[in-house]
Amino acid sequence: MHELSLAQSLVERVEAEAAKAALLKVTRVEASLGSLLGVEKDLFEEAFAISARGARCEGARLELRAEGAEARCRACGERYEPEWQDFQCPACGLAEPEILKGRDLFLYALSGEQAN
Amino acid sequence: MCGQCGCTPEDESEASAGPSHKHPHVHEGGEAHSHEHSHGEGEGHRHVHGQGGHSHPHVHGTSEAHSHEHTHGAGQDHDHVHGESPTHAARIVVDKARAGVLGVNSKAADKIREAMTRRGIVLVNITSGPGSGKTTLLKSTLGALESGTAAVLVGDLETERDAGRLRGLGAQVRQINTGKGCHLSAAQIAQALENLELEGLEFVFIENVGNMACPAEFDLGEHVRVALLSLPEGDDKVAKYPGLFAAADVILLNKIDLSRVLPFDEGLVKDDLSRINTRAVLLRLSAMGGQGLDEWIQWLKAFRAAKMPKA
Numbered sequence: 001m002h003e004l005s006l007a008q009s010l011v012e013r014v015e016a017e018a019a020k021a022a023l024l025k026v027t028r029v030e031a032s033l034g035s036l037l038g039v040e041k042d043l044f045e046e047a048f049a050i051s052a053r054g055a056r057c058e059g060a061r062l063e064l065r066a067e068g069a070e071a072r073c074r075a076c077g078e079r080y081e082p083e084w085q086d087f088q089c090p091a092c093g094l095a096e097p098e099i100l101k102g103r104d105l106f107l108y109a110l111s112g113e114q115a116n
Numbered sequence: 117m118c119g120q121c122g123c124t125p126e127d128e129s130e131a132s133a134g135p136s137h138k139h140p141h142v143h144e145g146g147e148a149h150s151h152e153h154s155h156g157e158g159e160g161h162r163h164v165h166g167q168g169g170h171s172h173p174h175v176h177g178t179s180e181a182h183s184h185e186h187t188h189g190a191g192q193d194h195d196h197v198h199g200e201s202p203t204h205a206a207r208i209v210v211d212k213a214r215a216g217v218l219g220v221n222s223k224a225a226d227k228i229r230e231a232m233t234r235r236g237i238v239l240v241n242i243t244s245g246p247g248s249g250k251t252t253l254l255k256s257t258l259g260a261l262e263s264g265t266a267a268v269l270v271g272d273l274e275t276e277r278d279a280g281r282l283r284g285l286g287a288q289v290r291q292i293n294t295g296k297g298c299h300l301s302a303a304q305i306a307q308a309l310e311n312l313e314l315e316g317l318e319f320v321f322i323e324n325v326g327n328m329a330c331p332a333e334f335d336l337g338e339h340v341r342v343a344l345l346s347l348p349e350g351d352d353k354v355a356k357y358p359g360l361f362a363a364a365d366v367i368l369l370n371k372i373d374l375s376r377v378l379p380f381d382e383g384l385v386k387d388d389l390s391r392i393n394t395r396a397v398l399l400r401l402s403a404m405g406g407q408g409l410d411e412w413i414q415w416l417k418a419f420r421a422a423k424m425p426k427a
Contacts, residue, residue, distance in 0.1 A: 002329035096395040105217040114206035
């Protein structure tokens with residue numbers, strides 16, 4: 001369910017970018033998933049394929065990179081890498097991070113057939 | 117020699133050196149010319165030329181089959197790179213600053229937050245799984261707040277039932293049907309806020325779609341994110357859905373009047389929260405029975421007094 005909502009967001013974005021660039025068909029999508037989204041890569045790929053039905057990116061190859069997380073402790077200022085189920089600061093032990101990286105989904109590039 | 121059509125390139129070494137090569141051929145009427153073009157390994161094509169106009173039906177590596185129809189005079193050479201006519205292959209790189217897919221929602225959310233802050237209205241986003249008591253909590257909350265000072269935006273799949281339960285309590289209620297959507301987005305909230313009479317409001321509550329996964333990732337422009345957890349759901353939910361609880365400013369433990377009959381280890385919830393979120397306020401209440409409700413209302417009012425410059 002979670003994967004599907006994120007995949008739908010990605011498809012919407014791909015469609016918008018494709019329309020802007022006059023891509024009639026999208027054959028390849030390069031994206032990254034933040035580790036804190038807690039998304040299963042396989043499920044996400046499946047969700048993307050389902051969400052893309054009827055869209056320009058239907059059948060497109062999805063190339064996913066993993067994006068690591070980064071946080072700054074709101075209590076002591078320490079920078080650290082939080083995990084999906086553990087946001088505790090290694091310096092002060094509090095779990096009050098400001099998340100700097102790892103909670104977004106990025107669309108880096110899309111390839112396809114562009115109108116001449 | 118080209119393995120697909122049998123024609124001989126002008127320069128064999130050029131053909132074998134790479135994907136780019138030329139095919140010399142003679143058209144009816146004696147016009148000879150060659151085409152320079154690129155295609156990947158194993159991709160073939162065939163030329164059937166007629167005088168003046170001709171077409172190339174051919175199959176590319178990615179199984180796109182197509183033909184070109186064009187006209188050129190005697191002896192004219194042309195170059196072309198193959199793509200589906202009238203298109204060509206392209207790779208669009210998204211500007212790094214705009215690459216964040218959820219960032220679009222976050223920007224819309226920031227706009228909402230600023231607008232609500234200017235008006236001194238606290239926007240509260242209530243998230244939880246289905247059945248943990250969001251609508252009941254809102255009924256009790258609306259009943260405890262002064263009439264006309266609160267409004268509710270109800271996100272629901274298909275039905276109007278939750279909105280119906282909230283009408284008649286002295287608050288404006290607007291239903292946002294998400295259809296099959298599993299969460300609300302900032303754009304939907306912005307639109308729904310336009311249909312509210314904001315004058316005189318102190319609080320706008322958003323009843324998010326009952327779902328412990330998706331709503332966690334979508335900032336709706338709220339000042340306060342509430343995660344509701346009720347005892348019947350079990351004491352392992354914080355560890356199972358860390359995203360929902362990590363994003364919360366307030367965690368409400370609901371249906372505490374069932375603690376006598378349900379095995380629910382509050383210690384486990386607190387232990388999990390020590391790794392997930394030590395910033396959030398944890399309040400215990402029964403939205404239906406009324407226990408702990410005063411503290412929740414007091415917390416809301418204190419938050420507004422402290423954070424809203426206009427209040």
